[in-house]
Amino acid sequence: MDEKTVPNGLTTMSILDLPVDILLLIFPHLDATSFLHLSSTCKALHNADFVNDAAYWSTLVRTTFRVPNQPTAQHDGKRWQKLYKRLLTQSRIYTWGDNDKACLGHSYDTPGSMAHLGPPRARRVNALRRRHISWPAEMQGTEDLGVVSDVQCGGWSTTMLTAKGGLHTVGVLDGLQFDQRRPPFMQTPAMQPTALKYPPGFVQPHERNDPSTAIWQFSAGRAHVLGLSDNGRIWSWQNIELAALHVKFLNHDTKEDGSAAGRGTVHKVVAGWNKSAAVIEGTGIVLWDPLQRGHDDAAIEDAVLVLESAVVPTTGYRRPKGKKARHTEYTDPSMAETVGQVENFVLLEHVLLFSTDIGKIFAAQIFWSDHEQRVAEPVEITISDAENEAFATDVQGSFRSFAIFTRDGTVLTSNQDRLMDLLRNHQAPENLFTRIPALQHRGVISVAFGDYHFHALHSSGYITSYGNEPQACGALGLGGHADPEGRLRGIRYQGIGGDGRLVPHAYTEGRRVWFEEEKRDWIKFLTAGGVDAEEASQRMRMALGTPDVRCQGEVSEWIEQQGRDWEAKFGLKSEEDDELGAYFALSVTAAGWHSGALVLVNEDLAAKVQAACEVRDPSLPAAEAEPEEPEAAAAEDASSSLLSNAVSTAVDYGRWFLGLAPYNVPAPQPHGGRNATTGHANNHRAEQIHVPRDYGNSPREGYKYVWASEHFPRLRLSNGVEMPGEVPFDEWRYPRPEFDLDAGL
Incomplete structure (x- = not known):
């Protein structure tokens, strides 16, 4: 105009x-x-x-x-x-892994009370399977929390932040702290999400929003939680049953007026393995010991003065904002190009790392004892090579592992042990960083580390898993050991405890965490041998029962490709204009032996995908194929065949893996096929008595999955070996990757 x-x-x-x-x-x-x-x-x-x-x-x-x-x-x-459009109604919390002290927010009970069936040994196995959750499962009791905006795992807990600023936790914050009041003299697990409390006189978040108690940013450490409120106040919890403590410092001033800048403003808090930390403007990164509140403390106590703390050197610089802004006493211009302003930091067991706004990463060793509390002078970590000058955009990590992100999409992973050589000798070892192919230039937003496993969140909304899961605890979220679909995802189990380790092939493209239930049924179907377990017996033995990792690695990669773009595979992706899919992971977290994710779930699209996977069973009359009422189906499942299915499944799966005929279950026949022994048509209802409901070929009575007539995959391996069998070779959905078997090691 x-x-x-x-x-x-x-x-x-x-x-x-x-x-x-x-x-x-x-x-x-x-x-x-x-x-x-x-x-x-x-x-x-x-x-x-x-x-x-x-x-x-x-x-x-x-x-x-x-x-x-x-x-x-x-x-x-x-x-x-x-994300803005979908967060209002679609946020869900999923957790998986070791459910020790109820840290996943799942009930120990299962439908049908399976724990009460069978001999004592079977009950122990079932209890272990309930404690170890191998697939992501939605946390219970979150319906009344409203929009959940963040989730973080602690050593024995999972804590959530709501859009109203409230913190809710399951499990226990400190699994090692003794409570002398009552047996078992430990903190009592919270089975349902429980609001973290504040001292008397303060507004509880569920009552109304108050700047002093509404949490803006929080951090879950191994045994405590730190929260930063809207007005800049630091709160600390170490027991779900006890009120928070307001953190104040003897040697450092903090502002609690809600301003976003100025001397004393707290910009971020981090709860580490055994320390607490915060970025305070005008001071830098400050460390202190986690606070403890006892049951015998005065109920009116609401604040604790931290007497012993340490400041990380060279972290106090703040870059002036605005064209006319001038440097102050804590914005030394000499620091502008040598260190820069702290953008993010992580607190490991004995090391602190921070990134700055000029693309640099620094690490400093922590010395903490009764005689001294200090942090050594930070050492710059060189991430550039001879050809490229890398610009670091972020650093993430916990316990003993960390990852560095660069502007060009590179993700470098490492651990505390490797870093110690640099901090002590000021000389970086040759193997300081690992470049996992599946993380390079793949839109990785964050990396979450547990004790032995870790996950990567990709900008496309999916999560990939890496590392190990001790005692087959399910921390990778790829399926389990007791239900052996985890093997087809690329996990090799070894030792008495069944420790799981990913095959090296999994580090080339990654192994995605599945939230779709129909995908789990599909892989259970393949794990059971597909439509003809006898014909597939040699291939199953080759893929899952031999010391050679090559076949398992390539079959698991073929499985991975088939499970990718699941909606597009059934022609439904074009119906959605937001391109986020039925399940879009917004964040991922891990600690100890468990993991969690905040996922946006488009239930309408998920239901369409589920329906696209189902067809009526052609072997039944139309009237007979009508779906049953959910309660009736559940009652029939629990009363008629739950015990027999549980016992026979455990035995038959094992024999199928060895390539042997099952004891009690005849090899499944294609729809409408005839029994090889009798020559008579297969009887669907007789089959339902013997074949477990979770066999993976049928979602419910009267229906079959579209893959119910498929066979166990038969591939031509990259070394020229052809998997045995009488069925045609399977093609790859995408080009077969060039596997780097040394990646991730």
């Missing part, structure tokens, strides 16, 4: 005449509806640069739902806009 002169001589201007910088300053003051209305007024404002403005949508999501910042995804405005 051109300038116009009005009768009084003044010149009018349209909004398009304003500089772009002015428009970008206006946008943050608009809600989502107003912003979209404004951008729809003309073509110039409706282009992608404005509609998908990353700064606007990321800020809106983070302020509305308290979603933590994701540095590696902060410039993806289209992604943030989609």
Whole structure:
């Protein structure tokens, strides 16, 4: 629109005449509806640069739902806009792994009370299987929490942050702290999400929003939780049953007026393995011992003065903002190009690492004893090679492992032991970093580390797993040892305890965590031998029962490819315009032997995918194929065949893996086929008595899955070996990868 002169001589201007910088300053003051209305007024404002403005949508999501910042995804405005639309109704919490002290928020009971059936040894096996959750399962009791914006695992707990600023936890915060009041003299596990409390006189988050108790950012350590409130106050919990302690420092001033900047402002808190830490403007990163509140403490006590703390050297610099801003006493200009401003930091067992705004990473060793509490001078970690100068954008980690992210999409992983050589000798070892192929230039947003396993969250909304799971605890989320589908996902179990280790092939493309239940049925079907277990016996022995890892690795990769783009495989992906899919992981977390994820679930799309996987059983009359009522089906399952299925399945799976005929279950026949022994047509109802419901070929009475007539995969391996069998060779859904068998080691 051109300038116009009005009768009084003044010149009018349209909004398009304003500089772009002015428009970008206006946008943050608009809600989502107003912003979209404004951008729809003309073509110039409706282009992608404005509609998908990353700064606007990321800020809106983070302020509305308290979603933590994701540095590696902060410039993806289209992604943030989609998340805003779906967070209102679709956030779900999934957990998996070792359910010790109820840290997953799952009940120990199963439908049908299977624990009460069978001999004592069988009961012990069933109890172990319930304690070890190998597939992601939705946490119970979260329906009344509202929108959950963040989730983090502790050593024996899982803590969630809601959009209203409340913290809720399951399990126990400190699994080693003794409580002398009552047996078993340990902290009592919270089976359902339990709100973390504040001292008397403070507003509890469920009552109303109050800046002093509404948590903006939190961190779950091994045995305690730190929270940073809206007004800048630091709270610390070490027991779910006890109220928080307000953290104050003897030697450092902190602001609690809600301002976003200025000396004393706390920008972030981190709860580590055995320390607490916070970034305080004008001071730097401050460390202290986690606070402890006893049951005998005065109920009115609400604050503790931290007497002993340590400041990480060279972390106090803050870059002045604005063209006319000047350096202050804590913005030394000499630090601007040598260290820079701290952007993020992680607290390992004995080392602290931080990233700065000039693309550098520093590490400092922590010395903490009764005689001294200090942090050594930080040492810069060189991440550039002879050809490229890498710019580090983030550092993430916990316990003894960490990952460094660079601007070009590289992800470098390492651990505390390797780093010690650099900190003590000031000389980096040759193997300081590992470059896992599946993490390089794959849109990795975050990496979450447990004791022996870790997960990567990708910008496309999927999670990949790496490392080991001790005692087949299910920490990888890829299926379990007792239900051996984990083997087809690429896990090799060894030792008396059944420790699981991923095959080296899994580090080339990664192994994705599945949330779709029908995928689990599909792989259970293949694990049982497919449609003809006898014909597949030699291939199953070759893939799952030999010391040679090659066949298992390549078969598991074939399985991985078939499970990828599951919605597109059934022709449903084009129906959704947000491209986030039925299950979109917003964050991932891990600690100890367990993991969790915040997932956006499009239930309508998930139901369509589930329905696309089912067909009526052609062997039954139409009237007979009508689905049963859920309660009736569950009752029949529990009363008629639960025990026989449980016993026969454990025995028959083992024999199938060895390539032997099953004891009690005849090899499944194709739909409408005839029994090889009698020559008579297969009887569906007789089959239902013997074949377990979770065999994977049928979702419910009267229906079959579309894969019910498929066979166990038969491949031509990369070394030229052809898997035996009488069925045609299977093709790869995508090109077979060039496997790097030394990756991830």
